[in-house]
Amino acid sequence: MSENKKLLLLDGSSLAFRSFYGLLDLNRFKNQNGLHTNALFAFNRIMEKLFETEKPTHLLVAFDAGKTTFRTEFFEDYKGGRQKMPSELAEQWPYFKVLVDAMGGKSYELANYEADDIIGTYARRAEKEGFEVVIITGDRDLTQLASEKTRVDITVKGVSDLKAYTPESIREEFGIEPLQIIDMKGLSGDASDNYPGVRKVGDKTALKLLKEYGSLENIYEHVDGMKKSKMKENLIADKENAFLSKKLATIDVDTPVEPTLDSLALEERDTEKLVSFYREMNFRTFLQDLDLSEDDLSEEFNEITYTKVDTITPEHFSDEMSLYVEMLENNYHYGTIVGISWGDKEHLYVAEPDVVFQSQAFKEWAEDQTKKKMVYDAKRTIVMLHYAGIEISGIEFDTLLASYTINTNDSGRDLALVAQEHGYFDVSVDEVIYGKGAKKAVPSEQEVLFKHVARKAKAILELNQKLIDELKENNQQDLYFDMELPLALVLANMEITGIKVEPERLEIMKEEFSERLLEMEKNIHIEAGEEFNVNSPKQLSVILFEKMGLKPIKKTKTGFSTAVDVLEKLSSEAPIAQMILDYRQLAKLQSTYVEGLLKCIKPETGKIHTMYVQTLTQTGRLSSTEPNLQNIPIRMEEGRKIRQAFVAQKEGWKIFASDYSQIELRILAHISEDDHMKEAFIEGQDIHSSTAMRVFGISDPEEVTANVRRQAKAVNFGIVYGISDYGLSQNLGITRKKAQEFIDRYFEKYPGIKRYMESIVKEAKETGFVETLFHRRRYLPDINSSNFNLRSFAERTAINSPIQGSAADVIKVAMIRMQEVLKEKNLQANMLLQVHDELIFECPAEEIPILEKLVPEVMEQAVSLTVPLIVESGYGDSWYEA
Known part of the structure; x- marks a missing residue:
């Protein structure tokens, strides 16, 4: 019946802008390709919320078709004062429609008209057809459409809070009709x-x-x-x-829109499209919220033949086989192996873990260097078998690493997804077999598990030659066989070694931080004039804005916002705001790092065994997880002090650290062949001071203030990361116009860098990808897109990927060579951690003089550039001292 029909009309253009500025955390919201995703995240959230609260039967998201409309025909300056869309939003723009489509809705734009006109037309048509109409927008102009059948909801804060306008509320607030x-x-x-x-x-x-x-x-x-x-x-x-x-x-409520009202009926969500979209955007939270059934993910497979082995003999092995070890836990340092399969073209075998670990025949085959093994995720396999008492060697090929080398798209840990990328579909994704979240478990039918692990061993075999051919075709066999595969063995060794952490020191820190937090809380109460719960935003809001009479900056559903950005703005006029910021920062250090690290110490070893993810980033950089040791905040002294707990494993040993100095800028100087930048590095000048002098026209180095150097540093690194005038203005707290002036002057003074940027984009347009110094590729499918926003993002990526990727490659070469040299020289030193551009070791005190000479030598000679690579080193009793 008509009264049950409800049309939800979203002002897509307005909501996209509101989403972008309402969740302005550009660094946190990025996917693995470096695409900013903050606006898409917030937009998805409001759509989810609207589906839940409004329960529409029909939906349309209207977008502006462009700057030129019938209004600009009679008033040329219409919307003329608006600033250009920030590139960080522009690059997200094409994906809004992809999201709407996956959610079962329709999006529409109409040449010569604005989103408002499309919305007005459908609202009036729907009213005549007996629909209830709800309009969601950030533009108050649309309140003119409010009627007895149409409600207009205006976004108040970002997109999370809405204020409803009806004819009655408009009369009440303004005393006029809509x-x-x-x-x-x-x-x-x-x-x-x-x-x-x-x-x-x-x-x-x-x-x-x-x-x-x-x-x-x-x-x-x-x-x-x-x-x-x-x-x-x-x-x-x-x-x-x-x-x-x-x-x-x-x-205009009578525009020539084409889709009929009936065609706006909300369709069922396309789970497949949503899964694909959320994976691409790295929206793990939304992915978990999808209730995926086996039907969503399962496929028909060819029959598989395997032999379940209860007693393993040497006859079960040949000279070249695939091996797959299955564990359900992500953290394989603590997990339990549930099934093992191996095989060649003639036979596939499956065995229970206990059968394998008690078999001398399996151990001898696994540890025999001459017996070639093909695996999926070599590092994980080495670590898992190490804990089972088997030191595997002879790993000749790693399917996951080969796939990542060919195309740096991360497919998580699921072998099926990697296989699908290369045209092999005869293996199921893990979620179908094991379930997910709290329901994740080994299937009750043993045959289901055995069949699944057997399919994985077969997939490794089937993909082997195909991947080798692709590597050769891309001229990437050296990158794979000389860098990625040997590095997996180095990383496995580092993970197994782990780094010793003194829990007593963390416990002392926990006590100190707790006392400091109590003291800070006390001082906050004195400043406020009364006691209240410092951790309650609601109570804090009452103190700041009601009791102390400070001017509120943002409103939320529960009151006035006390978010970080608000407190930062208030801190100049109210000391309590800075006190709260300091309190929160210390509280986060306490919970995330001090208490978090204590939970990660392995009782058997007294060490933390972080896991290195080799196949995550598009640039080839390594990531660290469970715990992430690359992210310990070191800008605060308290954060740096957490490193005091990381010590060498033996009495009389030291921690030694070496760090590449400004490696990305040195690689930029090499790749761009810019004379001025090369000269600065060759002559050993401070690159940021040198840039400040050139860009800001300073002749005397003494006149380069700390602030001016900071600005030059932001421009230097901004250029490497393809920063826009908007991004730079946010970083430096200056206007976009001023930021653009900085960027323009930079290119004027470093013409080689400008030439490099132009030539690399041209090359990417011709080939569809860019490469590092070691032929690591990054594909750019949107580099020739007719869509300006997609194309611009791809161009920026083309510029920065060879620089970031080459820096990642250089440190990988250094790590492989370093491990070899430690072995060659018969040193006791262990390489423990890689953090960004830094390598951390432990060694006996008497080996320090050797490492002081050896490590910089190996790191600086990892690759030959036209500018020197410089390494800075230090040592001490803890990571903090080093």
């Missing part, structure tokens, strides 16, 4: 849309006039009879502007 909002705009104009209105007439005066005269037309019929005033003079002088502004503010 359509009179158009007349109000005619009088007061609109700065955001850049139309004039009448000089000196704001909303207040406009409302007063409308309450008296009813409409713009009626005001001008009576203007002559008004008593003499400045307002009357302005009304007469700006009559043309007033009617022009009213025309511009009027939403």
